[in-house]
Amino acid sequence: xxxxxxxxxxxxxDADNLGRLEALGNERLLRFxxxxxxxxxxxxxxxCTDDPADIVYVRRRAIENGEEIPLATEGHTVHFDGFYDQxxxxxxxxxxxxxGAHLGPNLNCxxxxxxxxxxxxxxxxxxxxxxxxxxxxxxxxxxxxFSLSCVQITDSAYVAHSEDLLYRPGYEQFKRVRxxxxxxxxxxxxxxxxxxxxxxxxxxxxxxxAEDTVYSVNTQYGGNSMxxxxxxxxxxxxxxxxxxxxAEHMFVMGVHGPGGRVTYFxxxxxxxxxxxxxxxxxxxxxxxxxxxxxxxxxGEARCVNVEAGIFGIIQDVKEADDPVIxxxxxxPGEVIFSNVLVHDGRPYWLGMGxxxxxxxxxxxxxxxxGKIDKQGSEIPPAHKNARYTISLRALANLDPKFDDPxxxxxGGILYGGRDSDTSVxxxxxxxWVHGVITMGASLESETTSATxxxxxxxSFNLMSNLDFLAIPLGTYIHNNLNFARGLKAPPxxxxxxxxxxxKDGRYLTGMRDKAVWMKWMERRVHGDLEAIRGPxxxxxRFEDLERLFREVLGKPYSREAYxxxxxxRVPENLAKLDRIEKIYRYDVSETPSVVLEMLLAQRERLEAxxxxxxxxxxxxxx
Ligand code: SPV
Ligand code: MN
Numbered sequence: 154x155x156x157x158x159x160x161x162x163x164x165x166x167d168a169d170n171l172g173r174l175e176a177l178g179n180e181r182l183l184r185f186x187x188x189x190x191x192x193x194x195x196x197x198x199x200x201c202t203d204d205p206a207d208i209v210y211v212r213r214r215a216i217e218n219g220e221e222i223p224l225a226t227e228g229h230t231v232h233f234d235g236f237y238d239q240x241x242x243x244x245x246x247x248x249x250x251x252x253g254a255h256l257g258p259n260l261n262c263x264x265x266x267x268x269x270x271x272x273x274x275x276x277x278x279x280x281x282x283x284x285x286x287x288x289x290x291x292x293x294x295x296x297x298x299f300s301l302s303c304v305q306i307t308d309s310a311y312v313a314h315s316e317d318l319l320y321r322p323g324y325e326q327f328k329r330v331r332x333x334x335x336x337x338x339x340x341x342x343x344x345x346x347x348x349x350x351x352x353x354x355x356x357x358x359x360x361x362x363a364e365d366t367v368y369s370v371n372t373q374y375g376g377n378s379m380x381x382x383x384x385x386x387x388x389x390x391x392x393x394x395x396x397x398x399x400a401e402h403m404f405v406m407g408v409h410g411p412g413g414r415v416t417y418f419x420x421x422x423x424x425x426x427x428x429x430x431x432x433x434x435x436x437x438x439x440x441x442x443x444x445x446x447x448x449x450x451x452g453e454a455r456c457v458n459v460e461a462g463i464f465g466i467i468q469d470v471k472e473a474d475d476p477v478i479x480x481x482x483x484x485p486g487e488v489i490f491s492n493v494l495v496h497d498g499r500p501y502w503l504g505m506g507x508x509x510x511x512x513x514x515x516x517x518x519x520x521x522x523g524k525i526d527k528q529g530s531e532i533p534p535a536h537k538n539a540r541y542t543i544s545l546r547a548l549a550n551l552d553p554k555f556d557d558p559x560x561x562x563x564g565g566i567l568y569g570g571r572d573s574d575t576s577v578x579x580x581x582x583x584x585w586v587h588g589v590i591t592m593g594a595s596l597e598s599e600t601t602s603a604t605x606x607x608x609x610x611x612s613f614n615l616m617s618n619l620d621f622l623a624i625p626l627g628t629y630i631h632n633n634l635n636f637a638r639g640l641k642a643p644p645x646x647x648x649x650x651x652x653x654x655x656k657d658g659r660y661l662t663g664m665r666d667k668a669v670w671m672k673w674m675e676r677r678v679h680g681d682l683e684a685i686r687g688p689x690x691x692x693x694r695f696e697d698l699e700r701l702f703r704e705v706l707g708k709p710y711s712r713e714a715y716x717x718x719x720x721x722r723v724p725e726n727l728a729k730l731d732r733i734e735k736i737y738r739y740d741v742s743e744t745p746s747v748v749l750e751m752l753l754a755q756r757e758r759l760e761a762x763x764x765x766x767x768x769x770x771x772x773x774x775x
Contacts, residue, residue: 158187165190170200174287177324181333182304185366186287189306189339194278195285201313202289203322211286211317212487215310218284219348220373225498227485232311233516234374234492235349236526238356240538241376241383243620246358248387254362257625257742265363272359272368275352279308279341279370286313290381291323292336292389292446292459297558299446299457301389302327302335305380309342312378315489318544319462320381336365336388338380343371347518360387362623375464375491375540382464386444387623389459394624399447399636402618404432405440405458405561407552408675415552416564416675419445419456420649421617423598425538426571427651427667429465433477434668436705438552439545440561447563449639454563458555462544467493468537469504474664481547492516492539502535509534565678567647570598570614575725576650578662578718579670580690581677585637588646590751591689594630595733599652613736627743634745647674648690653718661718669701687775688758689726692719695772721770723763730756 162171162183174183190198199214201207215221221230248256249265256262287306293299302323307313327335344351356371367384369377376383389400403419410416417440422428432442441458442465448455465478467490472479482488482500494501496513503509512521516539517532524532545551554561566588582588593616600610613619615626622629637643649670653661673693676682684691695715702710734752737744766774 158184161187161191165195166198166200170198173200173202177327177331179327179331182327182335185304185337186306190285192273192276193280193285193308193339193341195280195308196282198285198287200287202324208317211310211313214284215314218310220309220311221314221489222495224490224495224500226483228487229490229500230488231490231493231495231500233348233514235351235353236517237353238350238372238374238377239492239516239536240374241620242356242358242372242374245356246377247360248623249359249361249363251363255625256623257627259626259741260622263359265361268359269361272357272370275343275355275357275370276339276341276368279343283308284310286310288313288316289323289327290316290320291326292320292381292385293457294556294558294560295321295323295326296329297457297560298450299448299558299560300326300330301385301392302330303338303381303385304335305338305340307338307340307378309340309373309378311373311489312340312375315375315464315542316379316381318487318489318542319379319460319464321461336367336380336385338367338369338384340369340378340380341371342373342378349373358384360384360623362388362391365392375542381460382444383621385459386621389446390618390621390623390629393446394628394632398449399632401445401447401616402443402621403445403456404428404442405445405456406432406434407438407440407554407561408564408671409437410672410675410679411681414679416678417456417561418565418567418671418674419447419563420567420569421593421596422569423571423596423614423617425466426569426598428569429463430475431569431667431671433475433550434671435476436668437671438550439548440552440555441545447636448560449636450559452639452641454636454640454644455560456563457557457560461546462542464540464542467502467539467541468535470502470541471504471506473506477548477550478541480549481543482541486547487544489542490539491542492536494520494534502539503533503537563644565645565647565674567649567674568592568596568616569649569651570596570617571652572597572650573599573652573654575722575729576648576653576689577692577721578651578653578666579647579649579673580687580692581674581684582646582648582690585643585646586634586747587690587751588648589630589633590748591755592646592648593633594748595729595752597729597732613733625743626741627745630748631743631745634747645674645678647677655717661714665706668705669698672701672705673697685772685775687721687772688762689721689755692772692775716771716773719772721762721775723759723768723770726759727756730759
C-alpha cells in the first residue's frame with residue numbers, strides 16, 4: 154500500500170476490518186475508503202463482507218442507534234426521515250461538471266471544483282463519534298455480463314440495512330473482478346437532531362461524473378442517500394452510453410400467455426404511476442419493479458433487474474388490489490417501513506382501506522389529528538411518499554429467472570404516464586422508431602409526491618428517466634434508437650395510460666384493468682391478435698378486449714366503455730404534439746432529426762383524420 158492512505162487505514166481500522174479490505178486487492182478502492190475516513194473522521198469503521206453475520210450486525214446497529222424502531226410484528230421496523238426530507242430533492246442533486254465537459258441545457262450541473270469543495274466541506278468531520286459502514290454490492294446478477302460492482306460508505310445503519318434488502322451482495326464479486334470500473338458512494342446523514350438530519354439547508358447530492366463517485370450529505374431519504382438506487386442509475390446511464398447498452402427506469406415482469414408461454418416486458422413509468430402494481434399483477438411473475446439494464450446479447454435484447462428488492466410506495470396498498478405485497482407487509486419477516494404512522498407498534502398508511510388512528514408517531518414526531526405545520530397546513534397521518542422496503546425473495550410471485558446471469562429476453566417494452574385527457578389506455582407503436590419517439594421520448598406525466606414540489610402539474614418526462622439522465626437528452630434518444638440496430642427483431646413498443654378520465658372527471662378504466670392490457674400486449678407480441686390502425690398507434694379490437702376481460706377478470710366489458718376509452722381525442726393529441734415539438738425544437742440540444750420528422754408525421758395523420766372525421770373519432774370510424 155502507498156504510505157499515506159495505508160497510514161490512514163492502519164490508524165483507523167482494526168486488523169480484522171483492514172484484512173477484509175486488503176483481501177480485495179484493489180488500490181482504487183483502498184484510496185477511496187482512506188479518503189472517506191480521513192474526511193469524515195468516524196469513531197470506528199465496520200467493513201462488511203457477504204457474511205450473513207455482518208448483515209445481522211448492521212440490522213442490530215440500526216435499532217441500537219435509533220434509526221429504526223422495532224414494530225410489533227417480528228422483523229418489522231420503522232424509519233423516519235426529517236420533515237423536509239421526504240422525497241428525492243432535485244434542486245440539490247447536481248452533476249459536477251469538469252472544465253470542458255457539457256451535459257446540455259436540461260441537466261442540473263455545477264462547476265466540479267467548487268462543488269467538490271462545497272460538499273466535501275459539509276462531509277468534513279461529519280461522522281465524528283459515529284460508526285462508518287463500508288458495504289459492497291453488485292448491480293444486476295453476479296457473474297453476469299450485466300454485473301456492476303459498487304461500494305457504499307455511509308454512517309447510516311438504515312441505509313446500509315436498506316441496501317442489503319435491495320441489492321445483491323458484492324464483496325465476493327469485488328474479489329473476482331478486480332479493476333477500476335466500479336461505482337463509489339459516500340453518504341453521511343450529517344448532524345442529527347433526534348433521529349433526523351438537522352442541516353436541511355446544507356443537503357447536497359453531488360455526482361462526480363469524472364470519477365464515478367457520488368457524495369450525499371445531510372439527508373436520509375432513501376432516494377437521496379442510497380447510492381445504489383437512482384444515483385447509480387445516473388452513473389450507469391453514462392457507462393451505458395460509453396459501452397452501447399441502456400440503463401432504464403423500468404420494471405421487468407413475466408406475462409403468462411396461452412400454453413404456459415411467458416413473455417417478458419420491460420416498462421417505464423414515472424414514480425407513483427402504477428409501475429410497481431403492474432409488475433405485481435396477480436397471476437404474473439415479477440423480475441423487478443424499478444431499474445433495468447438492457448443489452449444486446451447474441452442479436453437478442455435481454456434485460457436484468459438491477460436490484461433485488463422493492464423500495465415501494467405504500468400509499469393505497471390494500472388487500473383487494475395488492476394481495477401479494479399485503480401478505481409480506483403483514484407477516485413476520487424483514488420489512489422496513491418508512492414515514493408511515495405508528496400506533497401501538499403497528500404501521501398505518503394512507504389509502505390502506507381502513508380507518509387510521511387519530512394519534513401516533515409519524516414524520517412530524519408525535520402526531521394527532523389536526524396537528525399543523527409551520528405554514529398552518531394540516532399534517533397528514535402518514536406521508537404520501539411513505540414506503541416499504543422488502544427483499545424480492547419474500548414474494549410468492551418472484552419469477553424463476555430473476556437471478557439469471559443472462560437476464561431475460563425483452564419480449565415487449567411499454568411506457569406509461571399519468572395522463573388524464575389525451576392517450577388511450579393501451580396502444581402499440583407502428584415500429585421501434587415510432588415507439589421510441591412518440592411513446593418513450595414524448596412521455597408526459599402529471600407530477601406526484603415522489604419528489605419534492607407541486608403535484609398534478611403536467612410535465613415532460615422522456616422514458617420516465619428524465620430525473621436521472623446524465624448525458625444530453627438528444628444523445629440519450631439517439632442511443633435508444635440505435636439499440637435496435639444490433640437486434641434480429643426489435644421488441645414491439647406499447648404505451649399505456651391508467652389515468653384517462655371522461656368529461657365529467659371520472660376515471661374511464663378500473664384499477665385492475667391493467668391486467669387485461671398486459672394480456673393484450675402479450676398476445677400482440679406473438680401476433681395472435683389483429684389490431685386497428687389509428688393515427689397514434691395500433692389499437693385493440695373490441696371483441697378481443699371483451700374476451701380478455703371475461704377471461705382475466707371475469708367481468709363483462711361493454712362496447713360503450715370501449716368506445717369512450719379508445720376514442721381518439723384529436724385536439725388533445727395535437728396539443729400534446731405542440732408541447733413536445735416545442736421542447737425538442739427549442740429546449741433540447743442535439744435532437745436527432747428523425748424526432749421532429751416522426752412528430753410531424755403523427756401530426757399529419759391526426760390532421761387528416763380531423764378533416765375526414767372530426768375531433769373525436771371512435772375506433773370503428775378509423
Ligand atoms: C422513484 O421515485 O422513482 C423511486 C424511489 O423509485 S426513489 O428511490 O426515491 O427514486
Ligand atoms: Mn423509481
